[in-house]
Amino acid sequence: MAERSALEELVRLQGERVRALKQQKTSAEQIEEEVAKLLKLKAQLGPDEGKQKFVLKTPKGTRDYSPRQMAVREKVFDVIINCFKRHGAEVIDTPVFELKETLTGKYGEDSKLIYDLKDQGGELLSLRYDLTVPFARYLAMNKLTNIKRYHIAKVYRRDNPAMTRGRYREFYQCDFDIAGQFDPMIPDAECLKIMCEILSSLQLGDFLVKVNDRRILDGMFAICGVPDSKFRTICSSVDKLDKVSWEEVKNEMVGEKGLAPEVADHIGDYVQQHGGVSLVEQLLQDPKLSQNKQALEGLGDLKLLFEYLTLFGIADKISFDLSLARGLDYYTGVIYEAVLLQTPARAGEESLGVGSVAAGGRYDGLVGMFDPKGRKVPCVGLSIGVERIFSIVEQRLEALEEKVRTTETQVLVASAQKKLLEERLKLISELWDAGIKAELLYKKNPKLLNQLQYCEEAGIPLVAIIGEQELKDGVIKLRSVASREEVDIRREDLVEEIKKRTSQPLCIC
Numbered sequence: 001m002a003e004r005s006a007l008e009e010l011v012r013l014q015g016e017r018v019r020a021l022k023q024q025k026t027s028a029e030q031i032e033e034e035v036a037k038l039l040k041l042k043a044q045l046g047p048d049e050g051k052q053k054f055v056l057k058t059p060k061g062t063r064d065y066s067p068r069q070m071a072v073r074e075k076v077f078d079v080i081i082n083c084f085k086r087h088g089a090e091v092i093d094t095p096v097f098e099l100k101e102t103l104t105g106k107y108g109e110d111s112k113l114i115y116d117l118k119d120q121g122g123e124l125l126s127l128r129y130d131l132t133v134p135f136a137r138y139l140a141m142n143k144l145t146n147i148k149r150y151h152i153a154k155v156y157r158r159d160n161p162a163m164t165r166g167r168y169r170e171f172y173q174c175d176f177d178i179a180g181q182f183d184p185m186i187p188d189a190e191c192l193k194i195m196c197e198i199l200s201s202l203q204l205g206d207f208l209v210k211v212n213d214r215r216i217l218d219g220m221f222a223i224c225g226v227p228d229s230k231f232r233t234i235c236s237s238v239d240k241l242d243k244v245s246w247e248e249v250k251n252e253m254v255g256e257k258g259l260a261p262e263v264a265d266h267i268g269d270y271v272q273q274h275g276g277v278s279l280v281e282q283l284l285q286d287p288k289l290s291q292n293k294q295a296l297e298g299l300g301d302l303k304l305l306f307e308y309l310t311l312f313g314i315a316d317k318i319s320f321d322l323s324l325a326r327g328l329d330y331y332t333g334v335i336y337e338a339v340l341l342q343t344p345a346r347a348g349e350e351s352l353g354v355g356s357v358a359a360g361g362r363y364d365g366l367v368g369m370f371d372p373k374g375r376k377v378p379c380v381g382l383s384i385g386v387e388r389i390f391s392i393v394e395q396r397l398e399a400l401e402e403k404v405r406t407t408e409t410q411v412l413v414a415s416a417q418k419k420l421l422e423e424r425l426k427l428i429s430e431l432w433d434a435g436i437k438a439e440l441l442y443k444k445n446p447k448l449l450n451q452l453q454y455c456e457e458a459g460i461p462l463v464a465i466i467g468e469q470e471l472k473d474g475v476i477k478l479r480s481v482a483s484r485e486e487v488d489i490r491r492e493d494l495v496e497e498i499k500k501r502t503s504q505p506l507c508i509c
Helices: 002-023 028-045 067-086 108-113 132-141 186-201 214-224 228-242 246-256 261-271 277-284 293-311 366-370 386-400 421-433 448-458 468-473 491-501
Strands: 097-099 125-127 147-156 170-179 207-213 318-321 334-340 356-362 379-384 411-415 462-466 475-480 486-490
Touching (some): 002 028, 067 147, 067 170, 170 386, 186 293, 186 356, 207 214, 228 261, 277 318, 293 318, 293 334, 356 386, 462 491, 486 491
Antiparallel strands (some): 462 475, 475 486
């Protein structure tokens, strides 16, 4: 080890000698001679097995967010949170990891995507896969039977990421849920109303919300001849119909899951149907389906749901789609999923296939799984697919080359002459204390032109300019960056004037 250290020191000294000769512009022959000695020493040193090449990157399926991207995200979150609060929701938070047994057996075939952590002091833990199961655990643990809550946080999935389509291994979910025993379909209708309000407010383009009911699916599987033990696995196959053809889904059912071809064909007759309340009424008359108790209950609730959706003015956005299955095991009733009919086609944009942008449903049995006495708390909720929404908004802004403000600074405190740093510091302190968002350049004597240029680059709308004459007169020169118009404002009136001029909300979408 000592020999290696000595050799490393010789290499360092020889490297310095070569650099010095190059700086002195010594003859090429002498430099070549010394470089040869350096290479010989490096060859003696050999590769350092302990030093591996370190690649500086984010882990697969994750990303960093620049100030510009974060400004867009905050705007989207504001729209979502305002809607949740408008509907009377409280906010909660839960740990980023849960006991492994809390998450096990709740996600069907997707359970393989859960991130397991190493044993930490005798507890087997996993990163949360969604926010719904932790919410159900929270209700059972705190013996809550009634709450309307929202929760915005990161979740983790060991998925194959498709970053351009908004699919990540670490991503945000925005969940809204109503827990409690209420009259049928009223909370469910409100969840669909919230989904439509958010998607409309974000102006992503035309969208459609597909609805179905797990009881209708289970009843359909039963009359088609699917064995009880295969209900959930066949449900997962049907759930792929929005991505692949019926033929591919049928091949999976028959070839991989052992379903009889005639049973698969019978399922195909149903799951390829979609429509509105008229399809619900048609299936209520179906000679086989109407004889199944579960399916009949589901169809009855859907008919009622459409009545409420009509009163909410959103029935035209909703499609009853028998192929919608939602692969998660915990759904027990109405399920829904919002898809964009097309990504907004604007100049310079590529087509962006982002799949569903919101989804949810009713899960009346999940809380009971955690309750020692099996007490059920009926729940219904929705989740907004914000990562996919961010992908669309970001692409739109890039295509339009639209400038996004990354700060909310209202005014820059500037000086027109030298030796006015103390006055700038006094004024900016007054503004901060009055709740004004203000900045100044960190230079004793900045040039006025540089200060104005900074405002233009950062999108700061106003400049408060201090000069010797202004100090004598007890005024501040307030300049509009956009119009370049300047007015003298009495120092005691400055705060109100800044508030008046910057009261308009800044739009970045």
